[in-house]
Amino acid sequence: MTNDFIYQSTPSRVIFGDGTLAQVGAEIERLSCKRAFLLSTSFQAADLAALADRLGSLAAGNFTDAAMHTPVAVTQAAMAAYDACGADCIVALGGGSTIGLGKAIAYRNDAPQIVIATTYAGSEVTDILGQTENGTKTTVRDPKIRPEVVIYDPTLTTGLPVAMSVASGLNAMAHAVEGLYAPDANPVTSLLAVEGIRALKTALPLIVSDPKDLTARSQALYGSWLCGVVLGSVAMSLHHKLCHTLGGACDLPHAETHAILLPHTAAYNAPAAVQALEPAAAMFGGDLGGGLYDLAVKLGAPLALKNLGLDQGALEHVADLAVKDPYSNPRDVTRDGILGLLTRAYDGVRPTAS
Numbered sequence: 130m131t132n133d134f135i136y137q138s139t140p141s142r143v144i145f146g147d148g149t150l151a152q153v154g155a156e157i158e159r160l161s162c163k164r165a166f167l168l169s170t171s172f173q174a175a176d177l178a179a180l181a182d183r184l185g186s187l188a189a190g191n192f193t194d195a196a197m198h199t200p201v202a203v204t205q206a207a208m209a210a211y212d213a214c215g216a217d218c219i220v221a222l223g224g225g226s227t228i229g230l231g232k233a234i235a236y237r238n239d240a241p242q243i244v245i246a247t248t249y250a251g252s253e254v255t256d257i258l259g260q261t262e263n264g265t266k267t268t269v270r271d272p273k274i275r276p277e278v279v280i281y282d283p284t285l286t287t288g289l290p291v292a293m294s295v296a297s298g299l300n301a302m303a304h305a306v307e308g309l310y311a312p313d314a315n316p317v318t319s320l321l322a323v324e325g326i327r328a329l330k331t332a333l334p335l336i337v338s339d340p341k342d343l344t345a346r347s348q349a350l351y352g353s354w355l356c357g358v359v360l361g362s363v364a365m366s367l368h369h370k371l372c373h374t375l376g377g378a379c380d381l382p383h384a385e386t387h388a389i390l391l392p393h394t395a396a397y398n399a400p401a402a403v404q405a406l407e408p409a410a411a412m413f414g415g416d417l418g419g420g421l422y423d424l425a426v427k428l429g430a431p432l433a434l435k436n437l438g439l440d441q442g443a444l445e446h447v448a449d450l451a452v453k454d455p456y457s458n459p460r461d462v463t464r465d466g467i468l469g470l471l472t473r474a475y476d477g478v479r480p481t482a483s
Contacts, residue, residue, distance in 0.1 A: 134315035139361055141254055143354065145281040147343070150245060153180065156278050157187050157218060160241045164189035166216035168207070168231050169223050170196070173247070177222055180245075190214030192230075195221075197383055198261040198376050199229035208234055216240070221276075224248030224297065225383055232258045232274045242276035247286055249297040249329070249349055250384075251304050251357025253279045259373060266377025275361070281354060283347040291340050293384065295428045298333045298349055299421075300387035301356040302326050306395055306417070307366050308359035309409060310402035312457045318362045321355045323408045328352030330412060330424065337428055366458040367451075368394035371467070374450045375434075379443055385431045389477070392422035393470050396480035401460035418480040433477025444471045 144152055157165050165187050169177040174193040181188040192207045207230055211219075218241040221231035228250060231242050236258055244253040256275040259268045286294070305322035308314060329352035335345035371390055375381045396418025399406055406417055413420020425432060435441065448468040455462040473480055 162218035225250035249353035255361030304360035311363035325355035
């Protein structure tokens with residue numbers, strides 16, 4: 130018997146398929162816009178310039194300084210450039226950093242957004258904005274934050290380095306794992322979560338074997354979309370709290386931090402969410418935390434926070450922050466429990482059910 134639940138569908142237009150980058154101009158015009166402000170990181174500046182050439186007069190200006198964790202100072206600089214070029218919409222080309230910047234601008238001026246996703250971030254289909262100021266990362270939700278259009282062109286991901294592909298894919302899986310035990314989970318989001326995990330678990334090893342495998346790239350992008358829908362539909366818990374804390378306080382890289390913590394947060398919560406996690410655990414031989422760690426080893430993913438440059442002395446401070454205003458979580462969030470979790474993640478040891 131299905132328990133009572135509430136499912137709120139979210140308005141979004143998703144265009145998925147090889148070569149769909151060519152539809153950007155038509156989508157700008159469909160939004161009744163004429164002057165697009167183009168965003169990317171400096172790493173993708175050349176790709177953004179090529180997109181501007183493709184768009185011609187529809188491209189009003191660009192900004193290529195999107196940064197990890199969406200610093201408020203960067204957003205303010207981008208907004209000044211947006212206003213200076215007389216733009217009426219945003220086109221974000223890239224992953225989480227670029228998507229976050231576009232969302233931060235839209236949160237402040239309600240500009241329509243088109244995202245061309247080139248990683249497996251998943252944040253492109255959510256109304257969630259995480260931004261950093263004075264060493265603290267905070268999140269906010271608002272309908273203005275969710276992009277109106279998302280374009281998934283798998284051909285754009287074939288050049289994504291394997292290491293980033295792996296970390297980004299595990300980051301997406303974290304959204305789905307937490308979605309399964311979310312306090313407001315429902316049958317629809319749980320189905321999406323399980324399918325998203327399955328798609329990424331299948332695709333990522335194939336990408337490691339052959340980064341140009343377009344079928345695997347499509348599968349991973351499909352999985353990340355589903356995981357992103359879960360992220361935007363239900364509340365996140367301990368895993369995301371810890372990642373935001375480490376990102377804001379210690380400036381650790383976003384995707385890699387998610388990849389390292391995922392096995393440990395899954396193992397921590399598994400005893401308190403056995404039924405909710407059972408479909409995912411079954412994919413990993415019944416041991417979700419250990420199985421996720423073994424997958425990370427197989428993929429060559431980062432395993433230890435110490436290898437990201439984190440000082441071990443920071444763990445005490447992070448544990449203190451993590452238990453302050455904790456997110457809803459299936460298992461009690463205690464300082465000792467979190468410090469133990471962080472210590473295991475710092476050392477990169479295989480988690481065990483506890």
